[in-house]
Amino acid sequence: xxxxxxxxxxxxxxxxxxxxxxxxxxxxxxxxxxxxxxxxxxxxxxxxxxxxxxxxxxxxxxxxxxxxxxxxxxxxxxxxxxxxxxxxxxxxxxxxxxxxxxxxxxxxxxxxxxxxxxxxxxxxxxxxxxxxxxxxxxxxxxxxxxxxxxxxxxxxxxxxxxxxxxxxxxxxxxxxxxxxxxxxxxxxxxxxxxxxxxxxxxxxxxxxxxxxxxxxxxxxxxxxxxxxxxxxxxxxxxxxxxxxxxxxxxxxxxxxxxxxxxxxxxxxxxxxxxxxxxxxxxxxxxxxxxxxxxxxxxxxxxxxxxxxxxxxxxxxxxxxxxxxxxxxxxxxxxxxxxxxxxxxxxxxxxxxxxxxxxxxxxxxxxxxxxxxxxxxxxxxxxxxxxxxxxxxxxxxxxxxxxxxxxxxxxxxxxxxxxxxxxxxxxxxxxxxxxxxxxxxxxxxx
Numbered sequence: 001x002x003x004x005x006x007x008x009x010x011x012x013x014x015x016x017x018x019x020x021x022x023x024x025x026x027x028x029x030x031x032x033x034x035x036x037x038x039x040x041x042x043x044x045x046x047x048x049x050x051x052x053x054x055x056x057x058x059x060x061x062x063x064x065x066x067x068x069x070x071x072x073x074x075x076x077x078x079x080x081x082x083x084x085x086x087x088x089x090x091x092x093x094x095x096x097x098x099x100x101x102x103x104x105x106x107x108x109x110x111x112x113x114x115x116x117x118x119x120x121x122x123x124x125x126x127x128x129x130x131x132x133x134x135x136x137x138x139x140x141x142x143x144x145x146x147x148x149x150x151x152x153x154x155x156x157x158x159x160x161x162x163x164x165x166x167x168x169x170x171x172x173x174x175x176x177x178x179x180x181x182x183x184x185x186x187x188x189x190x191x192x193x194x195x196x197x198x199x200x201x202x203x204x205x206x207x208x209x210x211x212x213x214x215x216x217x218x219x220x221x222x223x224x225x226x227x228x229x230x231x232x233x234x235x236x237x238x239x240x241x242x243x244x245x246x247x248x249x250x251x252x253x254x255x256x257x258x259x260x261x262x263x264x265x266x267x268x269x270x271x272x273x274x275x276x277x278x279x280x281x282x283x284x285x286x287x288x289x290x291x292x293x294x295x296x297x298x299x300x301x302x303x304x305x306x307x308x309x310x311x312x313x314x315x316x317x318x319x320x321x322x323x324x325x326x327x328x329x330x331x332x333x334x335x336x337x338x339x340x341x342x343x344x345x346x347x348x349x350x351x352x353x354x355x356x357x358x359x360x361x362x363x364x365x366x367x368x369x370x371x372x373x374x375x376x377x378x379x380x381x382x383x384x385x386x387x388x389x390x391x392x393x394x395x396x397x398x399x400x401x402x403x404x405x406x407x408x409x410x411x412x413x414x415x416x417x418x419x420x421x422x423x424x425x426x427x428x429x430x431x432x433x434x435x436x437x438x439x440x441x442x443x444x445x
Contacts, residue, residue, distance in 0.1 A: 042211055047358070056336075058169070064078060095166070102122040109129075115380065162185055201366050203383075208405060208407060209354075216404065232273025252329045255299060257270055
């Protein structure tokens with residue numbers, strides 16, 4: 001790849017397309033062996049500044065959930081680096097997004113999230129816009145001479161939804177969201193993601209570059225070392241990966257021992273592993289005897305039925321989903337910074353945003369629950385900001401979060417000039433290939 005200054009709309013036209021069968025496509029050559037990535041991409045202030053100017057202003061990013069902005073007057077402020085976007089539902093029920101800036105002297109218009117908004121008013125000098133972004137009032141307007149209200153609407157940002165997710169993009173020339181997401185919505189259509197409702201978001205600061213966070217959720221190579229407790233109930237070997245361009249995917253089947261465990265495990269050992277790592281899906285948090293497994297069934301079938309029964313108690317019907325849909329995790333990578341984890345009964349999204357220095361980031365998780373149907377009411381989620389030491393993402397994800405600071409310290413060592421990636425880490429490689437397109441650099445830059 002050679003350096004280019006192309007706008008993403010031009011560069012994207014050269015992105016690979018199509019779905020593979022578990023082998024790499026596009027920029028990842030399965031016969032290429034290891035891939036080298038400059039380590040300074042994770043530590044350099046100059047590189048981070050380039051990302052701010054060429055990446056974060058041009059890509060679709062998960063900002064909030066539909067639950068945050070379901071009713072007229074609901075609003076949510078999304079921040080990434082120095083940029084801020086206000087997502088708002090206007091009086092007509094139209095979802096809109098604006099750069100969070102007053103057209104007078106640049107003051108921010110609002111912060112946080114809430115409801116009952118009737119206008120966007122600058123708290124500094126009182127310039128006021130309606131929720132459609134039209135300027136309505138300017139105190140002391142005569143002092144501005146021939147100022148026309150129509151000439152100073154709020155600066156619009158792109159906004160669109162996929163299922164329960166709300167995405168924003170600061171680039172007015174960017175491709176539509178459905179184009180950007182490529183095959184992901186169709187691939188996930190079986191899950192009826194529009195039935196999920198956001199219950200909570202949790203955000204914490206971590207001592208690692210945002211890419212360090214994203215990389216950790218873009219490969220399963222680390223499972224055998226970092227998550228030994230998980231090995232008893234996951235197939236981390238026969239885990240197909242796909243690349244579509246901006247997006248990628250992996251699948252992992254749960255409820256059976258990893259093929260790396262050559263001697264195999266008993267049903268009791270697999271059950272114990274599942275209870276420890278994700279027993280909350282069945283409403284089981286304490287170890288106990290494995291349930292009986294009928295002759296015409298597997299332990300996976302038994303676990304799936306326990307999950308169906310557990311969620312049925314809250315009014316959710318999973319009878320239309322077979323064992324594979326319940327026991328197989330579909331994990332989607334959405335460039336640059338989002339990972340969506342999906343099974344028939346669970347949906348969550350992990351995001352990472354740049355912090356004030358290259359060695360810091362903001363890490364967040366969106367938690368969802370399946371409602372009774374697509375017409376189920378929306379409720380405002382609980383939004384929490386916590387210290388890193390209080391960031392509780394669950395048994396397995398806590399292990400992922402705990403290793404981040406150590407990885408970042410290692411990346412700062414002067415002798416480490418490059419990372420070496422295997423083809424098992426093709427989604428990490430894909431992140432860097434996309435990054436190179438947006439920044440206009442080559443693989444060695």
